[in-house]
Amino acid sequence: KAPEGRGADFLRGRMLAAMEGNPVSLSDRGSVGEPPSEFADEGFCSEDDLVHEDRHCTRLSRHWQRRHAMWVLLVSGVSAAVVLCRHSATAIGAARGVEPSLHAESHEGDGEVGLALVPPTPPPAGKRLWCIGPPQPPELWKPNLAEPGVSVKVLSYNVFWWNIFVLRKGNGNSIGKLIKSAMNPPFDVMGFQECSDFNRVLVLGLLDEYTAFQGSNGVCMAYRKATWEMLTVGQADVAEDSRIQFYGRRTAQWMRLKHKGTGKIVFFMNHHGPLPVNSGGLCGGRNTAINLMMLIQQNGRPGDSIILVGDFNAGEGSKTLATLSSKLARAYTTGYLGGIDNLFTNVRNPTRGEDLGNGGSDHDALSAIVELRPLGSVAPLPPGAGLPASKVPKPPPKDRGQCQCKCEWAAHKDACDTDDTTCCWLQCCSAVDPVVAHV
16 A cells, blocks of 8 residues: 655655656665655654654654655665566577667767666558668769779678666676777778767777768768768658567668879768668668669769668578669678678779677677779789678578477577577577578
């Protein structure tokens, strides 16, 4: 039963605060155990009373302490239940390689970003598909590669936000440390996927060197301000997840940059593709690719060197990569999950690529150098330095009959690593593992 009389509103307020996820404090005035002003007429001890050991004051104080302790325990239990539910929802709802829909909320003064899971709502059945593009991809231009030339160092990195920054609280700045270790020479442009706050990625002094942009739906990008001048910047939704594995719409962000030393112009785009893997999402891979190229055509200019990076959630054999490859060169991929992390460009020069390791993410960081100079002046790549072989795991068999399963176990670390050939393994692990989901 809720308390009645003096102070009841105070205790109810704490319960509501706990249920809403707000911090529950034992005191509104800072001192541990100090009663709030609502209880001032219930016989609480003043400092003078305590010094003189007033027995009446002590009895009432202990009576309040017992009542308060009982309600603090109740409120703490409610708070713990709310936190546990949120963490369970985050772990279960987030597919490997895909961020859950997260809403970043700044808290002044503490320098931290609080994240709360926002359950996505699939679009109603029968609604006209907004992401259907033109029937054919647009024509794109050739880049201006005349001398003087310049080498552009590119980074594309899925930073595994829900795991690294939510569950592991930044993992000791492992993402920033990996980037910092590869800064010789520095990156010119960087694209991040599953990135909900670039301030937590570009740490260790990196933000002093770069201008960064936070995009919608978990994408961020940055350019090195010492050597590049920004001309335009923007973003647009280009795809949407299928209802089979729905997290929301998918965004492409771009920036048009001018090199301060040579005048060369780069049109840089960063994208995180729709789910399930290799499906192209709600409107299919061909439409996703055409929408990306339409944005390039509409916002770039003839002569721009196009660099498109991202975790496309589409690998070898997908319509997304096949359609993009009809107009752009697939210059490098890490090979992860059949080559879903990629760099596309209209620069047909040899591109030196490198896997930097994962820094705690489930994706390797992709690093590449794109040469904006005449083809004859670019050294050929050494043997084995081109596109790596795809690292696609052997898929499990598809047909396992019908089953009804409780799938909480599948959210635990490594739970889906070993296929036990059961129907429930396929059903439950499809929700958390992109490789299983696309089989």
